[in-house]
Amino acid sequence: MDSLIFAAAERSPSAFYDEVLNGSHHAPILGAYAEAGYAHYLFLGASGPYARSYHFDGPCRLRALSAARPLLMWDEREMERDWPIEFDGIPRTTVPDGEGLMHFVVGPVHAGIIECGRFTFTSAGENVVHLDAQLGFGHRGVERQLEGLSALEAAPKVARICGGCSAARSFAFVRAVEQLAGYMPDEPIELARLIVAELERLYNHVHDVAAAASAAGYAVGFARGMALKERIMRLCALACGHRLLFDAIPPGGAVLTNRTKLASELNTLRSDLERFLANLFGNASLVSRWQRAGLLTPAVAEACGAVGPAARGSAGTIDVRAFAPYGAYASLTPSIARATSGDVFARVAVKRDEMLESLRLLKVALNALGATPLPEPGVIHPRDGIAYGVVEGPRGCEVVALRVRAGRIARLHVISSSFRNWPVVVRAMEDTIVPDFPLVNKSFNLCYACADR
Amino acid sequence: MSTYRHSLGIRHLVCGSCNGCEHEMNALNNAYYDITREGWDIVASPRHADVVTVTGPMTEAMRVAALATLQAVPQPRVVVAIGDCAAGMGPWQAPPAGSGAGVELGARVVVRGCPPTPDEIRAGLAEAAEVLEARRA
Numbered sequence: 001m002d003s004l005i006f007a008a009a010e011r012s013p014s015a016f017y018d019e020v021l022n023g024s025h026h027a028p029i030l031g032a033y034a035e036a037g038y039a040h041y042l043f044l045g046a047s048g049p050y051a052r053s054y055h056f057d058g059p060c061r062l063r064a065l066s067a068a069r070p071l072l073m074w075d076e077r078e079m080e081r082d083w084p085i086e087f088d089g090i091p092r093t094t095v096p097d098g099e100g101l102m103h104f105v106v107g108p109v110h111a112g113i114i115e116c117g118r119f120t121f122t123s124a125g126e127n128v129v130h131l132d133a134q135l136g137f138g139h140r141g142v143e144r145q146l147e148g149l150s151a152l153e154a155a156p157k158v159a160r161i162c163g164g165c166s167a168a169r170s171f172a173f174v175r176a177v178e179q180l181a182g183y184m185p186d187e188p189i190e191l192a193r194l195i196v197a198e199l200e201r202l203y204n205h206v207h208d209v210a211a212a213a214s215a216a217g218y219a220v221g222f223a224r225g226m227a228l229k230e231r232i233m234r235l236c237a238l239a240c241g242h243r244l245l246f247d248a249i250p251p252g253g254a255v256l257t258n259r260t261k262l263a264s265e266l267n268t269l270r271s272d273l274e275r276f277l278a279n280l281f282g283n284a285s286l287v288s289r290w291q292r293a294g295l296l297t298p299a300v301a302e303a304c305g306a307v308g309p310a311a312r313g314s315a316g317t318i319d320v321r322a323f324a325p326y327g328a329y330a331s332l333t334p335s336i337a338r339a340t341s342g343d344v345f346a347r348v349a350v351k352r353d354e355m356l357e358s359l360r361l362l363k364v365a366l367n368a369l370g371a372t373p374l375p376e377p378g379v380i381h382p383r384d385g386i387a388y389g390v391v392e393g394p395r396g397c398e399v400v401a402l403r404v405r406a407g408r409i410a411r412l413h414v415i416s417s418s419f420r421n422w423p424v425v426v427r428a429m430e431d432t433i434v435p436d437f438p439l440v441n442k443s444f445n446l447c448y449a450c451a452d453r
Numbered sequence: 454m455s456t457y458r459h460s461l462g463i464r465h466l467v468c469g470s471c472n473g474c475e476h477e478m479n480a481l482n483n484a485y486y487d488i489t490r491e492g493w494d495i496v497a498s499p500r501h502a503d504v505v506t507v508t509g510p511m512t513e514a515m516r517v518a519a520l521a522t523l524q525a526v527p528q529p530r531v532v533v534a535i536g537d538c539a540a541g542m543g544p545w546q547a548p549p550a551g552s553g554a555g556v557e558l559g560a561r562v563v564v565r566g567c568p569p570t571p572d573e574i575r576a577g578l579a580e581a582a583e584v585l586e587a588r589r590a
Contacts, residue, residue, distance in 0.1 A: 108518050109467075109518055111498070113495060114467065115475060138470070140510060140545040141548065145550075160471050160473070243477070449469075
């Protein structure tokens with residue numbers, strides 16, 4: 001990856017702009033970030049992530065890519081705030097104002113058990129004209145606090161950036177670390193990691209589907225779903241020693257115990273999960289409440305760079321597990337769930353299909369793994385350089401960008417699926433009525449912690 | 454009065470938590486733990502609360518809103534720190550993270566864990582009910 005950076009060093013800002021813009025016609029943009037001396041734009045190719053990078057010595061001026069690719073708006077604002085880069089032409093959103101419009105603010109303290117964040121709604125009557133998601137209330141400065149640590153010291157902290165996508169983030173982190181260390185995990189470790197990752201998808205998706213039922217007023221569906229989630233969290237504790245899978249994917253290894261019990265419990269779970277889903281999707285009034293709510297058109301989804309089930313519910317095709325297969329997914333390819341209607345129903349349906357597919361993958365992986373013992377985690381010494389880990393988490397593409405100098409983390413940047421998708425939620429709320437916000441929001445069910453960092 | 458003396462209105466206040474503690478707080482309402490059996494309820498307004506559960510290390514951006522929320526809770530009230538971050542022992546201890554939401558907001562009960570299990574949180578809430586009863590007496 002370093003060779004790309006040095007090749008990039010001599011270009012003019014406008015040549016760089018053209019290169020990134022042209023590149024984005026061929027490969028999806030994952031995001032952009034900066035570190036001392038470099039601005040990086042990340043793409044996802046079929047063989048993995050790669051960067052186009054611009055080198056700067058002192059304060060520099062670049063043409064904002066976000067003018068042409070609005071999905072980069074938040075990325076470039078962050079780069080401008082933290083580094084001596086000035087961007088020309090970052091689009092600024094303005095809150096509409098005028099007669100008949102009402103503004104009201106919700107948060108940063110929410111009424112339920114919800115993370116901190118603030119939403120400013122602008123409505124005309126019942127319709128939302130504009131929604132401003134003001135995030136960052138949970139900003140702990142995690143990237144800065146990881147600098148100077150070794151990979152092993154950082155791993156438990158990386159697992160604790162965000163509780164709901166801990167395993168996915170650890171997975172992305174260890175992939176970057178292992179790439180720099182030149183370490184290839186054995187097949188049993190890769191299979192165990194797939195199992196951990198799919199367990200995380202499973203408990204998150206069942207939570208999201210139950211929450212979408214709750215937001216539509218279907219209390220029975222919510223209660224049944226949350227009971228199923230509890231069962232899955234207990235399976236996580238059984239298999240990985242932690243209900244939320246923290247530290248289950250350490251550098252060089254994976255944690256997976258009680259496989260026989262896990263396999264048999266997952267079998268029972270499947271029939272109960274199918275019954276739960278049949279009950280929800282067979283309920284005409286619930287389904288009609290989900291349909292046409294929170295519409296995200298395929299064009300908007302693509303322009304905003306939506307990822308994960310949010311994108312796949314709006315005709316998106318990319319799932320990192322199949323698009324750029326990694327680890328055990330290289331041989332165990334999931335079939336990709338898709339829907340085209342872009343409403344709450346589409347997103348819930350995608351999650352339903354993904355849960356069933358996760359159960360299939362879990363079964364196959366557990367069979368393939370059999371009773372093979374997991375090797376002890378290898379010794380990992382990342383060499384100096386830059387590497388990217390990209391995996392498909394429950395909410396979409398999870399990116400960890402890592403720069404190592406003298407064996408320690410010099411820069412670690414997280415691009416989470418929630419960071420990518422928050423601007424998408426905002427667009428899905430346009431022309432939706434205010435009381436539908438909980439329903440639309442829960443159909444995405446994004447994290448604040450990994451967006452705020 | 455004695456019929457209601459162990460009932461709790463619980464207001465949850467997130468101060469930069471990773472959402473792990475929130476997953477476990479949410480579990481208190483599922484069919485396995487169902488805290489409504491204890492006469493406990495998660496309430497939407499701080500003005501309805503007896504107990505404030507706080508999570509996270511506290512952040513610079515949340516500090517003002519967190520204090521305002523706490524001040525809206527009538528006395529007697531008990532602050533319960535949920536999780537290692539709130540206890541000041543989490544992974545994020547340098548600014549803009551604070552010294553623990555429970556530490557900064559004067560938690561009387563501390564539930565350690567990353568995150569604590571629903572049973573551990575339930576035990577912490579039971580302790581808060583005792584503290585509250587002593588303060589009312």
